[in-house]
Amino acid sequence: MTRVLLAGFAGSMGQQVVKLVKEMPSFEITAGLAHHLKSNDPAEYGLPAEAKLYTSLAEIPADAADVWIDFTVPASVYQNVRYALENGYRPIVGTTGLTDEQESELTELAKEKGLGGLIAPNFGMSAVLLMKFAQEAAKYFPDVEIIEMHHEDKKDAPSGTALATAKLIAEVRKPHQTAPEASESLPGARGGDYQGIKLHAVRLPGYVAHEQVLFGGKGEALTIRQDSFDRSSFMSGVKVALEKVQELDSLYVGLENIL
Numbered sequence: 249m250t251r252v253l254l255a256g257f258a259g260s261m262g263q264q265v266v267k268l269v270k271e272m273p274s275f276e277i278t279a280g281l282a283h284h285l286k287s288n289d290p291a292e293y294g295l296p297a298e299a300k301l302y303t304s305l306a307e308i309p310a311d312a313a314d315v316w317i318d319f320t321v322p323a324s325v326y327q328n329v330r331y332a333l334e335n336g337y338r339p340i341v342g343t344t345g346l347t348d349e350q351e352s353e354l355t356e357l358a359k360e361k362g363l364g365g366l367i368a369p370n371f372g373m374s375a376v377l378l379m380k381f382a383q384e385a386a387k388y389f390p391d392v393e394i395i396e397m398h399h400e401d402k403k404d405a406p407s408g409t410a411l412a413t414a415k416l417i418a419e420v421r422k423p424h425q426t427a428p429e430a431s432e433s434l435p436g437a438r439g440g441d442y443q444g445i446k447l448h449a450v451r452l453p454g455y456v457a458h459e460q461v462l463f464g465g466k467g468e469a470l471t472i473r474q475d476s477f478d479r480s481s482f483m484s485g486v487k488v489a490l491e492k493v494q495e496l497d498s499l500y501v502g503l504e505n506i507l
C-alpha cells in the first residue's frame with residue numbers, strides 16, 4: 249500500500265484527488281495538510297476516517313506517508329515541497345508558481361536525498377499535447393502570442409501552463425519580437441512578456457482552464473487551443489504520476505517527461 253499525504257485536500261483540486269485515490273486500491277490517503285480546518289473530521293472531506301489532518305508543516309511527524317501530493321497555493325508550494333523532500337516524501341506537485349531557480353533547487357535536493365517525483369504545470373493530456381504542438385509550430389511560425397483563460401478564483405497569472413508553453417517555444421525560437429514598435433496607451437494592453445512572447449490572462453466566472461496559442465504568418469494563421477471543461481480532466485495525469493512515482497529516479501518537470 250502506498251501512503252499519500254495530500255496538501256490542499258479541501259481545495260477544488262484536492263477534492264478531485266481524494267476521489268481519484270479512493271478508486272486506486274493500492275493507494276491510501278493517510279494524512280492531509282490544510283491552511284486551516286473547518287472540521288476536524290476527515291470524513292467531512294471524503295478522507296478515510298484514520299487519516300491524520302495537519303495545519304502546519306511542523307506538526308507532521310516523520311513517515312506520515314510515502315508520497316506528497318501538493319495542490320495548494322503559489323505562496324506555499326516551495327516551502328511544502330522542500331519540507332517533503334527533506335523528510336523523505338516523493339513529491340507530486342500540481343501547484344503553480346515555482347520559479348526556475350526554485351525548481352532547480354528542489355531538483356538538486358531530490359538528487360541529494362535520492363528521491364524521485366514530478367512537478368507538472370498541467371496534468372491534463374490536452375494541455376500536454378498543446379504544449380508539444382505549439383513547440384513544433386514555433387519552429388515555422390516565430391510570431392506567437394498566448395491567451396490563457398481561467399476561473400475567477402485563480403490566484404496567479406500567467407497560468408503555469410501558459411508560462412511553460414512560452415518557455416518551450418523560446419527554446420526553439422531565435423530571439424524574436426513581434427510588433428516591436430507597438431505602444432500601449434493603456435499600460436498592460438499588450439500583455440505580459442516572456443522573451444518576446446506576449447501572454448494574456450483572462451479571468452472570468454464560468455471558465456475552468458483554457459489556453460490558445462496563436463501563430464501568425466504571411467497571409468495565414470494557426471491557432472492551437474485546449475479546454476479543460478472540468479477538473480476531472482487533470483486526474484488521468486495525477487493517476488499516471490502516482491503509479492510511476494516510486495520508480496522515478498529524479499524530480500521531473502513536466503508530465504510529458506514521465507509518460
Ligand SMILES: NC(=O)C1=CN([C@@H]2O[C@H](COP(=O)(O)OP(=O)(O)OC[C@H]3O[C@@H](n4cnc5c(N)ncnc54)[C@H](O)[C@@H]3O)[C@@H](O)[C@H]2O)C=CC1
Pocket residue numbers: 255256257258259260261262281282283284319320321322324341342343344345368369370371372482
Ligand atoms: N498542475 C495542474 O494540472 C493543475 C494545477 N492547479 C494548481 O493547483 C493549485 C490549487 O488549485 P485549486 O485546487 O484550484 O485551488 P483552491 O484554492 O481550490 O485550493 C487550494 C487549497 O490549498 C489550501 N492551502 C492554502 N495554503 C495552504 C498551505 N500552506 N498548506 C496546505 N494547504 C494550503 C487552501 O486552503 C485550499 O483548500 C493552484 O496553484 C493551481 O494553479 C490547478 C489545476 C490543475
Ligand SMILES: O=C(O)C1=N[C@H](C(=O)O)C[C@H](O)C1
Pocket residue numbers: 344369370371398402403406407408409410456457458
Ligand atoms: O488554477 C488552475 O485552475 C489551473 N492551474 C494550472 C496552471 O496555472 O496552468 C493548470 C490549469 O491551467 C488549471
